[in-house]
Each structure stands twice: as C-alpha cells, then as structure tokens.
Amino acid sequence: MDKEVDGILVAAHELKAPLALLRQLALSLDNIDAPNEHIRSEMVRVSERAIKQVNDLAKIRRLEDGLFEMEPVAVRAVCDEVARELSYLFDYNRRYLFIKYSNRERLVTANRDLLYSVVYNFLLNAMHYSGEQTRSELLVQDYSDKVKISVRDFGPSLPVDVWREMKRGFIEKPTSIAMRPGSSGLGLYIASKFSRYMNANVGAVRHRDGTSFYVELPVSKQASLFI
C-alpha cells in the first residue's frame, strides 16, 4: 500500500475515538433550550458523518484481509436507506434529491456495507457540488447481467485526468480536484476501493453541466434461481 495512503489510514484510525467522544459529549448535554438543541443536533450529525468516513477508511485497511463477504444484496433497499439517511442533509443545504428506479428488483452480488458506503459517498459528493436549489439524481438501471447505480450532480465538470483515472477502474490515492474547491477526493477514493473489492465497475461520465459517477454490479445468479 502507498505510504502516503497508509499514513492517511493510520490518522483516520486515531481520529475514531475522539470523534465518538465528541458525539457522546454532545448527547450528554442536558436541559438545553431550542436554539441550542439545534446546535447539539448538528454536532451529533457532523460527528456521525465523520465517524462514518473514518470507519470507511479503516475498512480499506481490512480489504486486503478479504473479510467482507459477498452476498445477494437488494440494491433498491440499500439506495433507499442511504437516501433516507442523507435526506436531512439535502434539505438542510437546500438541495433536492431525485430518485428513479427503472430496474426490476433484482439482487446483485456485493457486500452490503461496502455498497452502502459507495452510494453514500457518491451522494454526499453530489450534494456537496450541486448548487443551492439544484438537484442531484440517483438512478438505478438494469442491464442484461448487471445493475447500474448512477449519481448525477450539476456541479463543475470532472477534470479529464480524474475522469481517465476513473475510466481505468480505480483511483490510486485521494487527490483534490482543482475544479471542485474543497474536495479531497477521499469519497471517490473510498468508493473506488470498495467497488474494486466487489469486482464492480466504477466510472464517471462528464457532462457539460456536471458529472455522473456510477458503479455497475453483477446480478446475483444464486438469487435469480429463486425469483
């Protein structure tokens, strides 16, 4: 593993305990009025998102051990759950999330937790880079032997070099994207690593008015026997 990446993963591990503590401290506050209750809720939510990212980074170190089992996974259920978790954040930032399922409810071969993180990171990325009052789109489509999950944003278009890296199927390490200020590339790096582990195709489509990130997962043959 790249030394720089390994350093990031070690740092992430060190952040886990203080973030969990910050969340607990916020939850421990008693007898607070309504405006402060809002601040407390935000502290909890921000901590939870940071914990999730730290946990995802910790999982990258464990990918090499092959500890994540592949199983039949219901794509729609995962997407619904991620959308539900992030709906607050979309509302709070005055963004819209449009969801369209054009697939039959076929199961795919994946690891549920890793797939959850891929969709979560794509959506978080889309929310971040879409302008206020604009929408992001979550699409699930069927192909003959695979299911494609795409997340489209209407932010700055993806630079060609990052697009090429995505086209190659994986991202070597987190890299900030100049045209997307504030980006660390961490979410895409996590999504790319997890997708690769699941033998899924990950990629991006450049639009003149934004970017779509997608992951294509093989349909579960095991489950199709029972449908």
Added chain:
Amino acid sequence: MIFVIDDDVSMAECVARACKTDARIFTNAISAMEEIAAGVMPELIFLDILLDGPDGFTFLNELVSYTDTGRIPIVIVSSLNYTKSDLSNYGVVGYLNKDTMLPQEIRQYVEKYTG
C-alpha cells in the same frame, strides 16, 4: 451501584452520566477487580474491551470464574463490533457500539438490571 470500566475517562463519564444513578468509574480492569474483591459488588458493569493492561476479555474470564461475580450482568461498550458475538456465557447481557450508542440505550440497561 454501577461500574463503568473504560480507559478513556471522558467516555466513561458520558456513560456514567447517562446512567443517572450512582456509578463508579475505573480506568483499568485491575482496580475494578480489586474493588470487587474488597466486597463492593456492582449490580451492573459497563465494560470497554480494549483497555490498558488486562483487556475486557481477561476481566470477563476473571469474573466468570467465581460463583458470585459470575452473575453480574455486563454490557460491552466498545468501538469494535461485537453484536454478532455470543458472550452470554460470560454474563454479557448486551452490546453498545461507541460510535452509535444513545444515552437512552444506556439507561434502558440500568432500568432493567438495577434495583
């Protein structure tokens, strides 16, 4: 009396505070075991696993080896995921993940297992 055993004092204080009853904090398993040996029998223990010195599993083994302490209900409080483990033979009655636990979940265990 409730025991909270965690080498992170601030986290232990959060758990103790959520109990809303008399709770004592220990930052290592040895001092908690010494207190029990001195005759202070807790009604419930919230136990972290990764501790300085002897870890939570060593503590569980020690407790279960005596008839009286083997009956103390234990709730594992850890950042590692033990929800798929079955440690009921060690008196473990529940698991709380530090990343996601809520004060009301802590209180539910207190209400269920203390007088």
